[in-house]
Every structure is written in C-alpha cells, then in structure tokens.
Amino acid sequence: MELQNKVALVTGGGTGIGRAASLELAKRGAIVIVNYSRSQSDAEETVQLINSEGGRAIAVQANVSCDEEVRAMTRTIVQHFDTVDLLVNNASITIHIPMDDLEAATEEVWDELFAVNVKGMFYCARAVAPFMRKNRKGAIVNLGSIAGQTGLGSSLPYAVSKAAVHGLTKSLARALAPDIRVNAIVPGAVATRWWSGREEQMNRLAPHLPLQRISTSEDIAAMICTALEQEAMTGQMITVDSGQTM
C-alpha cells in the first residue's frame, strides 16, 4: 500500500521509536497524528519537525488505556482528516522488577501494564477499524518485544504483556481480515529513553549480539513502514533484534 496521503495515527509518537515512525511515515507522504499522554513538548517538537520539512502532522493527547479518550481522539482525527488509514500501536510502559521477585509483581503492576500495553492497543484498533473498513483498506502495526518471545524482560508482567500483544496481533489479523492487515514488529534492544539510567547495560549487550549493534529507532521505523506497505502479509511477528534471538 502506498503511504502517500494516508492518515496515520502513531500512539506515543512523540518519543523514541514512535517519533522515528512518525518522521518516516511523513517522509513517505503520510499525514501523521502524533499521540501522547504526558510528553506534550516531545509530541509538539515531532510535529514541528514534520511540518518544517513540508509534511503534515498534528499532536493529539489521549491516554490509550482509557477507551473514552481513544474514541475522542479518533473523532478529532476524523473531523480533521475524514478517516484513519494506518495505526502504529506503539505506546507502552514498563516497571522494572527482578524476574524472580514474584511478590513485587503486584495486582496494581499487572493491571497498569495490561491496561496500557494490551487493552490500550485493542482500544485503538477497535476505534479506528470502522473507518478502515469503510474504505475497505487499512493497516495496523503493533509494537511487540523479544521479551514476549523469550519470557525475559524488564519485569515478568511486562514480558507477559508483550506476549499478549503478539496474541492480540494474530487475533486482530483474523478479526479484521480481509480489509485490515495487522502485524507486529518485535524489537530487541533499541537505544531510546526506555533504557535511561541503564545505558551501560544496553551497551554491554552489543558485542554479544551476532550483528554487534544495538538497533536504532530508525531501524525499527523503517520496518514499521515496510509492514504497513506490504499488502500480502497479516498476522506476522517480525523480529528486528540484531540476531539476539536467532
């Protein structure tokens, strides 16, 4: 699918992978809605970067874990641009807990991570699906993680939430076919603020990876756009991890 003039919503589009995806989508001619929940100045700066390069973008605040806010955001987008063609379900959070500390994985932690990482992605897909269906065309990319494949991550509930994202991707791909394609990009370590305070740990990993490099946000953004464009693919998990899990 050509991304030119398509209306693309990127959740958490102001920072890291979301910002890189917003910029790459704009470079490929899409109109970009940069969603944020707290990082307003990052979202506005992303919009600024796109508009200064001759692209079209707006920032819209919504907490993706709140269905009402997601539906209101979708209404705002449709008021401005008539439809939504593309969704990058990128927004996620984590809480760092040692994997073996089961008591620290409290009900609150589970609920918070699942509300944003899993239900948030579902709410966004559900809100935009009717507009994609009306046009008989649409594409969704969810951000998974190798934590969801290996079981190892910043915390046990985070790893399980990403495994759920992979499951959500397959179920949505079935539920929304044939009009809407749904795929997941599954990154390994990516150099973003996600690692802030633990940069050394991230850098120590690099020499042990087959490709001896940590992925950049731009690496992931390029694959996100490719998955959105590829008309013969749905329900797939595409791992981009410098060979970490091969």
Ligand SMILES: NC(=O)c1ccc[n+]([C@@H]2O[C@H](COP(=O)([O-])OP(=O)(O)OC[C@H]3O[C@@H](n4cnc5c(N)ncnc54)[C@H](OP(=O)(O)O)[C@@H]3O)[C@@H](O)[C@H]2O)c1
């Ligand atoms: N970096 C890595 O090593 C890595 C590895 C595997 C997978 N990933 C995945 O990549 C994605 C992007 O992460 P990143 O590395 O780019 O880190 P990041 O810069 O912290 O991005 C997370 C984004 O999610 C947004 N967000 C969080 N809660 C939200 C909510 N309730 N509503 C709306 N937006 C919300 C944040 O915006 P606000 O600040 O405005 O809330 C932020 O823009 C995530 O899905 C993450 O799980 C990252």
